[in-house]
Amino acid sequence: MENTIIKRKKRREISPIIYFMTVPAFLLFFAFHTIPAIQGIFYSFTNWNGLNPTYTFVGFKNYLDLLKDARVLDTYIFTFKFAIIATILVNILSLTLALGLNAKIKFRNFFRAVYFLPNVLSILIVGFIFHYIFANVVPDIGKSLSIAVLSKSILGNKDLAWVGLVIVAVWQASAMNTILYISGLQTVPGELYEAASIDGANKWQSFRHITFPVIAPFFTINMVLAMKGFLMVFDHIMSLTGGGPGRATESISIMIYSSGLAGGEFAYQAANSVIYLIFIVTVSVVQIRILQKREMTFE
């Protein structure tokens, strides 16, 4: 009896080695992730331009100015619009592809390999390649078909440049989401389909009532991760439009990068990135809430 108590106590005790294995990681992460984040918040209350040796505290001035800044508002509207459209398109496309790639088809492994290929390529370089397509190939086709809108580069068109960004984003991001959906589809027990077809369910009914409820958690994760990724869009814009024409495709990340580092607005953009943080967390939380409620109602 006494023996087992001692044993139990021993198991509860945590050896110093465990601390040795974890505490350095904690300290490093704290020093290089948490402290910079705190510093960012700290600077957001100053007027530092990033270069001068001195700065003064200005309280909430940066935040109040941000709320009045039309240029900032534009970047939020653009980023949000881009992220919603890209997220929806990526998820529709990759769920469709996953269903196709999971069906009984010829050359299944070959097709899976092809559709995952964009995920191993650098977004920046893919962007440069598509830049050429939008600037040279599409206009050639547009001219020969005499479609006025397409006979010039869409990236130079204020109202259409975002379409180019969405195309590249969907082209690249669907690869990963497709694979995630395929792994979700593989968790659906096959007997369920047999039972459904005996009951006379058609393809759509068995998708709606069997497949989708089972992969609902994958749907939630894919929607949240895609949205978060697209709200931080950076590489696509750097290679395709640089934020232009004018400021038509300037995302929040691009603005923080260019105005914060080179534009002398260090403190102002630090405040912007605090708002950005709140924005992203809010969107993710709202999304998780809504989608998890959906998961429940489907059951």
Next chain:
Amino acid sequence: MKKKSNWPLTVLLGLGSIMILLPLYMTISIALKNPKELAASLFSLPIGLHFENFVNAIKATNFFNAFKNSAVITVITVVCTILTNSMVSYAVARNMKKKKFFKFLYFYFISALFIPFPIIMLPIVKLSSQFHFNNPGGLIFLYIVYGISFNMFIYIGYIKSIPLALDEAAIMDGCNAWTTFWKVIFPLMAPINATIAILTCLWAWNDFLLPLILLGKPSNMTLPLVQYVFQSQFGVDYNLAFASYLMALLPMIVVYIVAQKWILSGVTNGSIKG
């Protein structure tokens, strides 16, 4: 239960895959043409095979130096990430229920997933020039440290599936936590280590933002960064530019073709266990 193959669907997916392969075919064919051939026809097969585009691109961008930088950064990041992140995740996973501190660590690392990089970007630029980690070494270090919040998420799901009895047996045999992990648990983690290795490799090789803000010296630049910096110098010499893009993409494409089966199952494993 052998069903017939669905041919219409196969054809449809075949047509869809053209959307993936066409831009890549174009990249290869433009890289092999000269400006005259390019002007004559865009989609035709290259006739002349102008390998001088590659020679010029190698010279113009100092390709081998950038390739070396990318390779060194990626390999060291992957190896160190696996060795350190797996160990931290193991220690946290096995002690989360015993002590609040480890539960805190878990939520601390995971919650960092929601913090967008731009919020730490500006201060990191300042810190890196102050403490001189604005170089490949600093970049590797930050990849290893930042990777942990995502990697722990994946690792812990897998570690939970390894029976606790193995740890207990190892302790009975006189192992401590350190030797239990390295001798007993770590070898069992090979599948999930492969997943983490693949994802980390893709991240470190293709990342653009962190090199952009950390690596100022041209001799330190990675392949994507070099493409960005030389963009203005390529100008309208598309053949040179595409030769350069192709060479920057090729290493990952080759790795993917060789290890394709392994990569796909690695990513699938990670998402189910994670």
